[in-house]
Amino acid sequence: MKDEINKIKEEAMGEIKTLNNMEELEELRIKFLGKKGKLTKVLRGMGKLSNDERPVIGQMANEVRRDIEKEINNTRKRLKREIQKKKLEKERIDISIPGKNFILGHRHPLVKTIEELENIFMNMGFSVVYGPEVETVENNFDELNSPENHPSRDLTDTFYITEDILLRTHTSPVQIRVMKENKPPLRIVSAGRTFRFDDVDDTHSPMFHQLEGLVVDENVTMANLKETIDIFIKELFGEDMRTRFRPHYFPFTEPSAEVDVSCLNCKGKGCEECNGTGWSMELLGCGMVNPKVLKNCGIDPEKYSGFAFGLGIDRIAMVKYEIDNIRLLFENDMRFLEQF
Template identity: 45%
Template sequence: MSDLEQQLATLQATALDSISQVQTLEALEQLRVDYLGKKGEISKILGGMGKLSAEERPAIGAAANVVKDAIQARLDRSKTDLQTAQIQAQLAAETLDVTMPGVYRPQGRIHPINSTIDRMVDIFVGMGYTVATGPEMETDYYNFEALNTPPDHPARDMQDTFYLPDGNLLRTHTSSVQIHYMEENEPPIRIISPGRCYRRDTVDATHSAVFHQIEILAIAPDLTFTDLKGTIKEFLTQAFGMELPIRFRASYFPFTEPSAEVDVQWQGRWLEIMGCGMVDPNVLTKVGHDPEVYSGFAAGFGVERLAMVLHQIDDIRKLYGSDLRFLRQF
């Protein structure tokens, strides 16, 4: 046996032993490159064939092919075995025992403020209204001036809010949403605008500096106060689950004329529920709608107040306290 044949035989034994001990597919691929690659061990041995005679070269070439085939066959078997083992390990790791009890996660509850908003929105959507939303940070124009409340108007004192360094402010009502919507849409309009509002109120049992409000707006030709009264009566009947005595008291809001407060008789006493009125012609003019052609009505109420009435809650601060003893009742 020539030296090259001896080297090939030794290489085959070493390669087969190394392949039998490999544990990963990555290591197996590295062995393939080391032995069978263009710069592998077999190629290095065959590089010495130039020194052989023409009669010796065929024998060395045949021996090299036998070694290559033996190594490749062992590589293929090891690759199959390692892939099978990998799949089995993955299956074992991902096996799910369907007989074991699941991990218990207690189901959450909807906060009474959110549930009240959802309930009121469902009522108005059922009456043909569309939900509209807008930014909580507003300009003075959208929060006051477009709603017929110029800078020197005394009504601003009742809606003092939080002003930002850039001159913007936190909205005091969702009426600003109505201005945005009317600027972008032509009548007929029927929208409901729920959302969070802010005022510099002293926090007590019935007031909060942060609260939620729902407002409705309807714009169309020939709408009257009778349409407003009918809408509110139907809403309150659905909200309280029964037809209750309702009264309208004359009031004042800068953006409606005439304006009224709405009271409902509930559990033997009159409760103030919302404010309402016919949209002031100046507001329609601001958004580009002709008050000679269109009329409209608006109404708004505090979500917290209605939630307190419906759930018999005596202190608005309980709605924001995150006390699970309180929230788990709902």
Template identity: 60%
Template structure:
């Protein structure tokens, strides 16, 4: 039996020396030292030895086990070091090399404007809500008192997914969702991307960003709307900005108005940037919430009233930063973004 153990030791040590990978070592360990390995099989024969031979052979078997186990551990350490050295050589990185001048990015004017709007209205007591870009026709048009023959409902103006679903044309469906979920009183703003077949000039885009607000409570009037918008314009653009309200028509508000502000370049004196009118482009639309809209959302218009307003974030950014072409904000041109 001692000869068998010596033969096992010699074979195991030789195999370990020739191992190239960790998998090879694991196979060797199982072959010689595993529960069903060669050493275990040899030791099963100890019972056939005399009482005098058993401790001698048992002691020798333990020596063989320790030698093989020690050789395995030594080989494992050597292999790990070899793998590490090879990895370091393959993945070598000279940290002393000159990385060159780092370029620092700039915040996009659209994102900056959106956050400024949200912060401003949050300070005025509004809550920011969010909603899906894929909307139902019911929320996007029907609940907002939009008649079946309204031009905006035509397939030439709106991106329909099917007869009941579309890409929202405005963020107003969030007003419907909020009124249905929270009821009245309510004071919210919402923002996000909207989609329309609209690229008639360099101030329009088929995809743009809107920001809308809604207040519903007892005794809310047009005077509250005008005061809110006056505060907004002064805070956003400066105290010297003048505001002009023009009558308009929206199916979801009555009365309705469009809002203009004085030109940021000439401050109302007239210049080429404003076609010598002294006024910038239309800034937003607003009005007193139509009773039908309140009624469609389960709110009694005889008890509650409200006002709503909506504006293009892109247009606000264009006015604020003097951008003349809306497409510049979607082209990711570093020369344009670096200005902000």
């Protein structure tokens, strides 16, 4: 039995030296020292030994077990060091390599303009509401007192989906929805995308953005409208800005007006940019809500009156950020957007 135990020791020590991974090492431990291992099988035969041989063989077997376990532990430590070394080499950070540049995003100039406009009106007591971009002809034209022969209804001006459904040409249908669903007093603004066949120059696009406002209450007058627009312009461009109201025509307001603002460059003194007039381009349209529109929405025009206004957000952004082509706002060119 001594020879058999020594043979097991030599075999185990020889195999341990050839191992290269932890899995094989564990398999070897089970092979020689496990419950069904080679050394365990030999020790089960000790019952056949004499009383004198038993302690000698037992001591010898325990020493062999300790020697094998010691070698296994030493090998386990060696393998761990090798694994750690390979891992460090693989995951080593080269601090001499230049770091990665992370580009931080920011608000698009159009989004910034919309948020600024909405915040101004919210501070003036207006609520912000939104409506669908796909609208009915009824809300987009009929309820707004638009004549049946009005050019804006033509296929050459408006994107129709069906005879009764279209892409809204302005955000005014939101006003109609609000007046139909709510009772006065009303004070709202609504911003969003609108669509028209319009691509004649650098300041027009088939898709653009509008913001429209509506106030309906008892005893609302043109004076309230002018004061609201004046406050808005000063909040947007500065206290030294002036406004000029010119008579105009819109089917949904009566009387109607277009609003000019003083030149942003010379503040009304006259310069080359404004051709010496002191005035910038027309900025928005407005007027008192036509009584027919109020009546179409179920509001008594004898009791209530109101005013409405609408402006092009893209135009505001172009003036504010000195952009000369509206297409730059939609092309997503990073060379352009990074300037803001």
